[in-house]
Amino acid sequence: TKAKLPSGRGLWPAIWMLPQAQSYGNAYWPDNGEIDLMEQVGFDPNRIVSSVHTAAFNHMKNSQPTNGVQTSDKLEMFVGDDNNPFFQRVLTWERNGQNWEGWGGQKRIDEGIFPKTMEIEWIRFYQCTSKAPVIDPPHSTTRVIGIRSSANGKFICAENGGNGPLIANRDTVSGWETFDLIILDGNNVALKSHANGKYVCAENSGDGPLIANRSQVSSWETFTLVNRGDGKVALVAVNGKYVCADNFGNSELVANRTSVDSWETFDLVPQ
Incomplete structure (x- = not known):
């Protein structure tokens, strides 16, 4: 030009x-x-x-x-x-x-x-x-985990076979409570639900509940892991806010917090 x-x-x-x-x-x-x-x-x-x-x-x-x-x-x-x-x-x-x-x-x-x-x-x-020339993308590292909320001690579930939002309401881990933790780069990760094989998404740029409904990873499906010590982590969504198990874990997971406490803290439990 x-x-x-x-x-x-x-x-x-x-x-x-x-x-x-x-x-x-x-x-x-x-x-x-x-x-x-x-x-x-x-x-x-x-x-x-x-x-x-x-x-x-x-x-x-x-x-x-x-x-x-x-x-x-x-x-x-x-x-x-x-x-x-x-x-x-x-x-x-x-x-x-x-x-x-x-x-x-x-x-x-x-x-x-x-x-x-x-x-x-x-x-x-x-x-x-x-x-x-075609450059191969970097290989990702995957771990199979359950995610336990510190808000109520229960595991995160992709409700209704993944068709419902994520919520911490299960005492044990089965298919709906199992996720692939995929390391993208650095501390950035994606979560793929075993309930339906889809990626967890922070809907509406993080303003909506977390739900496993995407077939590929983009910004809404990327989370940053923040180490909280003692094996505990927090998750930051695309909007820069922490994922929260609101109402002592009784509400759907949503990225709506600017600081971390027990409702925003999780254990990654190997499966």
């Missing part, structure tokens, strides 16, 4: 690549990806930023700067396949809309610079003549 960018406080010219189809994970941002090829900070015309958003890396979970500096006069990027249909999305922010005072305008808006135009001379797509 060759473009001439406008400058001035309150502007935020950008070139993004967005998905044509919502086909991955939970079918919501950021699971289907977003590539910010270029964003020019209006109040600082010398600053150009770029970013990649995925289910594993996004501003809802974490960010890590590259600490790199681009010094060349030209930056070339080769992305995609020119046989794919060209997809474009026009995003219009009304002045009094929700996002007008967002990041692009938080350094004040210069009302005297408008109107402004972003001029695009060309957009080119190139086709790769050979396939890129």
Whole structure:
């Protein structure tokens, strides 16, 4: 892409690549990806930023700067396949809309610079003549466990063969109370229920009860293990909150707590 960018406080010219189809994970941002090829900070015309958003890396979970500096006069990027249909999305922010005072305008808006135009001379797509090498994903480590709640001393159950939300209501472990604990990376894990072979999901970005209803792992199905000592752990869901066996374990598991006590503490019991 060759473009001439406008400058001035309150502007935020950008070139993004967005998905044509919502086909991955939970079918919501950021699971289907977003590539910010270029964003020019209006109040600082010398600053150009770029970013990649995925289910594993996004501003809802974490960010890590590259600490790199681009010094060349030209930056070339080769992305995609020119046989794919060209997809474009026009995003219009009304002045009094929700996002007008967002990041692009938080350094004040210069009302005297408008109107402004972003001029695009060309957009080119190139086709790769050979396939890129396939890299095998890292192998996961799996343990078979029961999960006992410290709230009431009972095991977590995927009720109704996995069709009901998780709740700590069983004295012993059988199929509905058995899970695969799958180590994804570091302290991030997924839980697969033996009741139905599906992954435990923190529904509605963690606002809904935990339920084993997903066939693949994305952000809603990823939990962070927090070691509490003496073999006990806490689980942090996609919303950054701790999974809780509410009401002394009598309520469905939900990620709704910002601190850890007995209701948010569990034993992982090998099976």
